[in-house]
Amino acid sequence: MFKLNLKIALRNLWKNKGITAINIGGLAIALAAFVLVMLYFTYETSFDKENPNYDHVYIVGINYPEFKTDYAPAPFAVAIKQNFPEVDRVGLVKGSSFELTIKNGGNTLFTSKILTVDCNAAKILNINPSGGLVKPSGDAERLNYLSNESMKILFPDKKDNKPEIVGFGASNLGITGIIAGSIKNDPHSNFNFDGVSISNKLGNRDNYDMNDYTIYLQLKPGVNVLSLERKITDLYRAELLKNKVGGSKDELKGISTFLDPLSSLHLKPKAGNNTPYKILIAISVLGLLILLIACINFTNLSIAQATKRAKEVGVKKVMGAFRFQLITQFLIEIFMQCFAAIILALILAELVLPSFNTLFQVQLSIWHLGNDLFWQLPLILSVITLIAGIYPAIILSGFKPILVLKGNFSTSKQSYVLRNSLIVFQFSIAVVFMISLLIINSQLKYMRSQDLGFTADEVVYIKNISIFNDPLKFEPVREKILKIPGIKSATVATFVPSGQNGVNSYVANGIKANIDFVGVDFDYFETLDIKLKKGRFFSREFKTDTANSAVINESAMVKYGIKNPIGQTIRGCNIDYKIVGVVKDFKTQGFENIVQPTIYTIKEPCGGNKMQIMLKIEQKMMAGALATLKAQWSDINKQDGEDFRYLFLDEMYGKLFKKQEQLQTVFFAAALLTIFIAILGLFAFVKYITNVRIKEIALRKILGASNFQIMKLINSSFFVMVLIANLISWPLAYVLTKKWLSTFAYRIDMPVLPFMLSAVVTVLLTIITVSIQTNKAVKAKPVDALKYE
């Protein structure tokens, strides 16, 4: 019986080869997309899952009235450990703020991320050197490890696990150190590093006013996190009060702590944004919808074929087939197609995977043991078989034999309605994707063409390990640099546009507020081509500029409500700054975040170190200037020596667009796929419909209908459906894209064109598809169609 059903199913599919191929092909494409989405979803949601402490690790973050941060003072870690027995371990972690060059003979390694951790943190975060975690002796010793990849660069032939002596920084400095061994760096973890420095205890000399560590807690199982969070907040306030940091008791009420689990660190950290999470959800929904659209093609075709299949159902019933036997038969038929589609989908996914990996900067693969896909795929197979097969299985198998066998059977009105609403549904989704894509395109275009307020072109950012907090120290460097032809200006600052600035508390006009600060040198504004609004930039002619002058931006002016800022005082870091100029706001952090109130000062005692060198170089002479710089760098900047490294600022800034560009690509693929699959379904559907209606068409022709009239007749119903689909999806797309646009501080107005355009495109595609199919039926001679029967 099973064998017979299989055989019949195969014959049936073979008979409708074209339609079957379209069906399976469409489903395979959708499934391939879905498989990729699932791989990505599993990957993104399982960061650090291999950590045995996964469920018990939390970050201690701090809520300030203006912002949240993961950075906390080191002594607080000790206090938590002393006060709360439910906390198993407390660990401290610090990232590195600058690049370090490590050398072994001719091999040079540029490390951009060295994690500094204490022993407890290493245990909590499952950072295990090969050969096991060794406790450093005493409080001062630090054991330095490199990631396996870094180790390979420095010691390509190293096989053993013995410590090695390496040089730090430029070779002329003669600083050496010991690398104790290597550690596996897991890219599938929140803690990526080129190297790790492990010590017994960190932050010994730190106070409560220095928030520069991240505190990790490992809780004992079964601890109530919410109540612990409250207790830690109380402790934090008490400690701040005791150490006389952070102001009065009332002011402390605005400060609290939070616990953020390790599991949400990657996608939706509390101190950070949850855009990656939202994008992940969006992508997953996209994958599901594409799959659903492909499944609908099956159902629709089943409905189209219902008249014919109904006869089979009737005959089989009077021959003694129970309904469930028919249901099984239909499901087997669908199952076989879905199975073929899954095989095809895996091949497709494998082909697309490299580009997918590049786009999302991940290393996913299908064929590895322990891949969740191996249990997910059979599940998907069953689910899509059910979705695609539910109509034939339930409706077709329920037909009454008498209705079918009498000979004048036609499918009921319900299935007509169902069929049309499914087509409308498919096209609605396709239209939503299309509109979204067009709007994403417009926003990205806007972002690329909009005036940023500064010019990143021609600006080169040079990595450097020397600290130039004193302008006098940078002056000779600048002089040497400017001698090189093509270099127009040079400056150094604490932060580079495209990255985060520092935040500090400043008082002006009687208002106290946390605002961004950037420590700069002369020519900072000139190098970045920032526009002046009032007053002046920093200048060497004013002796006070290196002592207490400040330039603020427009937003800061608004924040403090200063009408005439020039000459006013702004106090922070125990210095009374005098405002000498106001610059126009410029978008250092992309389009999502509103420009922060910012203060620029040359003297910046409590911020970061001025290490970020920026040069403005004439485009035409760029290559030559860079080559000269590289050659002369060990003379210009002794500490960095031969290790001259640079980035173009416009490329760094472009990285801020990365996530949105990913989204654009994803929507491009989604829109293309949904439209394609929907049209494919329509194509097969119309092909079948015209086959059925061929007699009707012939009759109409005999009665005098012109070809055009017949085309119009068949087209009209599809035309109406697509129009309805557009009407349904417009408000939906409007709400969704509006929501997306609102994540940008700087955005376009909702355009009308995408709505119009998607309507035109879908209607045109439909008419073309339908006409191609009907054309054949229309061109056929009526005699041929009417001869038989």
Add this chain to the structure above:
Amino acid sequence: MIKLENIEKYYANKGVKNYVLRHVTTQINKGEFVSIMGPSGAGKSTLLNIMGMLEEPTYGSYFFNEEDVTHLGERKKIELYRNHIGFVFQAYHLIDEMTVYENIEAPLLYKNVSSGERKSRIADLLDRFNIVAKKDLFPNQLSGGQQQLVGIARALAAQPAIILADEPTGNLQSVQAEEIMELFKKLNREDGITIVQVTHSEKNAGYGNRIITIEDGVIKEDLKIG
């Protein structure tokens, strides 16, 4: 074998009852070969459909083998189809995707007949109807008469006690029609299978041993012949 008591069938249309059958009471005994005759729209087919439980009467009772089957669930009905009733249709209603062999085999599969038994029964039927050479062909490769032969073979495969045939020769040329009717006669005489057929043709009716004539939903005449 079949006992109909006061069967009525009407379709209500805007409050007006359109009667198809009125007060039909009759009995069909084992071994009979009954032809139902009458003009178009008289209710012949409806009566046959009611006998085959494809339609339910509006009023009245129907006993099949002494059992009340007037209102029967689908599962019970299909059990009866499997074991007692064979259908033959005017349009043959063979399954296009199955070969001749498979078409005949289908009812046996549903009845869970063992594979050996199936083979011998089908071989027997193919042999008897002279269609052994055609067993691997598909219905659309056969002539109408041959298709109907397969239809009858399929109806007989499950060894039913009764065959209900709705104008079995309606789509056939006279020579083929005669062949089919001869076959029916033989099945009735030699195998003792009860046959009820609906027909327009006096000549076809002549092959049976009883003629029921229906006009306007009422039995006008019930004639035993031969």
